[in-house]
Amino acid sequence: MKAYFGDFGGRFVPELLVPPLEELEKAMETYLTNPLYTSELNSLLCHYAGRPTPSTFCPNLSRELGFKLYLKREDLLHSGSHKINNTLGQGLLAKRMGKTRLVAETGAGQHGVATAVAAARLNMSCLVFMGKVDVERQASNVARMRLLGCEVRPVLDGTQTLKDAINEALRYWISSQADTHYCFGTAAGPHPFPTLVRHLQSVIGQEIKLQINDREKKNPDLVVACVGGGSNSIGAFYHFLEDKNVTLVGVEAAGTGTPGCYNSAPLNLGSPGILHGQFSMLLQTPEGQILPSHSVSAGLDYPSVGPEHAFLNATGRVHYGLVNDFKALEAFKILSQSEGIIPALESSHALAWVLENRKEIKKDQVVVVNLSGRGDKDLDIAREHLDF
Numbered sequence: 478m479k480a481y482f483g484d485f486g487g488r489f490v491p492e493l494l495v496p497p498l499e500e501l502e503k504a505m506e507t508y509l510t511n512p513l514y515t516s517e518l519n520s521l522l523c524h525y526a527g528r529p530t531p532s533t534f535c536p537n538l539s540r541e542l543g544f545k546l547y548l549k550r551e552d553l554l555h556s557g558s559h560k561i562n563n564t565l566g567q568g569l570l571a572k573r574m575g576k577t578r579l580v581a582e583t584g585a586g587q588h589g590v591a592t593a594v595a596a597a598r599l600n601m602s603c604l605v606f607m608g609k610v611d612v613e614r615q616a617s618n619v620a621r622m623r624l625l626g627c628e629v630r631p632v633l634d635g636t637q638t639l640k641d642a643i644n645e646a647l648r649y650w651i652s653s654q655a656d657t658h659y660c661f662g663t664a665a666g667p668h669p670f671p672t673l674v675r676h677l678q679s680v681i682g683q684e685i686k687l688q689i690n691d692r693e694k695k696n697p698d699l700v701v702a703c704v705g706g707g708s709n710s711i712g713a714f715y716h717f718l719e720d721k722n723v724t725l726v727g728v729e730a731a732g733t734g735t736p737g738c739y740n741s742a743p744l745n746l747g748s749p750g751i752l753h754g755q756f757s758m759l760l761q762t763p764e765g766q767i768l769p770s771h772s773v774s775a776g777l778d779y780p781s782v783g784p785e786h787a788f789l790n791a792t793g794r795v796h797y798g799l800v801n802d803f804k805a806l807e808a809f810k811i812l813s814q815s816e817g818i819i820p821a822l823e824s825s826h827a828l829a830w831v832l833e834n835r836k837e838i839k840k841d842q843v844v845v846v847n848l849s850g851r852g853d854k855d856l857d858i859a860r861e862h863l864d865f
């Protein structure tokens with residue numbers, strides 16, 4: 478199995494982590510195409526998680542914008558985001574590898590909740606590492622994880638966000654690999670995680686293709702998704718990579734947008750380097766120290782990005798745009814009030830890019846924004862910035 482996307486990817490881990498990663502790679506080869514595995518996963522995705530999710534046409538915004546705007550509704554999935562596509566797939570794989578516990582990292586809490594849900598459903602125990610800052614700003618998701626029977630361990634190191642939670646989870650996995658699977662939450666990290674997570678999330682783009690072709694009798698002209706580690710976006714893009722007439726846009730978080738301030742945009746504002754077992758784009762000092770990241774949305778608050786995105790950026794197949802906190806919050810309110818859909822702050826970045834670039838999009842073009850999650854978890858943060 479390929480460990481690199483062009484120059485990016487690889488497996489830069491302590492020797493003690495090589496055996497569980499090789500074990501995972503072997504399990505992928507054995508099970509991902511196995512009919513019993515795929516039918517069990519498809520049944521869970523359909524009857525438990527709520528797939529297929531609709532592609533919802535937005536009549537009010539489309540009228541105003543002059544093109545056809547659809548939302549891929551991953552927000553409607555059980556547990557509130559696309560993360561469950563990945564956790565059910567990895568949970569079933571872990572069971573087949575004889576593991577009894579899932580460990581995970583989380584930023585926004587959505588991956589933590591999705592892992593806790595999968596663990597409960599599959600009769601596994603669950604431990605989630607979460608930076609203390611994120612524990613505080615995503616309190617409702619912490620309560621949900623605990624109610625689901627999962628232990629949430631706050632991480633006090635570094636910036637106390639996603640990057641530090643991943644460090645802690647990797648460290649924990651070294652000593653627990655015999656009975657524990659590390660359910661990595663995004664299409665990043667050491668090989669084979671970027672390939673595994675992309676495989677499990679690519680159902681998003683597969684459904685977009687079918688649904689838009691059914692409604693519009695053609696592919697979408699433009700697919701837009703937010704990029705944190707990169708799982709919902711690569712999931713939405715993967716089945717369109719060969720369709721050169723489909724424009725693909727990933728949206729990074731520019732943070733406050735003030736030059737010199739922290740952001741979460743390694744593809745636009747970073748440089749190549751190694752973090753969390755992968756060679757990819759990074760926010761770092763010229764000496765290679767990782768810089769703190771910032772975004773109003775915890776799920777985008779990460780100083781690196783999956784290696785396949787670094788590759789797609791380098792080749793130019795995908796364009797990566799920037800949206801700041803303010804514009805994302807504005808889009809959060811606009812979608813809520815124009816279409817009655819409250820988006821996650823992460824997904825609001827993707828919508829904000831479309832709103833900002835409306836003049837570049839031709840009349841009657843078909844645009845799909847991947848609505849990666851719902852915004853209930855973000856109400857407290859939004860209330861600090863918006864009047865409602």
Ligand SMILES: Cc1ncc(COP(=O)(O)O)c(C=O)c1O
Pocket residue numbers: 558559584585586587588662663664703704705706707708709710775776777821823824849850851
């Ligand atoms: C709703 C939502 N969207 C997007 C993301 C970003 O992650 P990724 O880039 O892996 O899709 C997160 C991460 O927590 C999230 O919760």
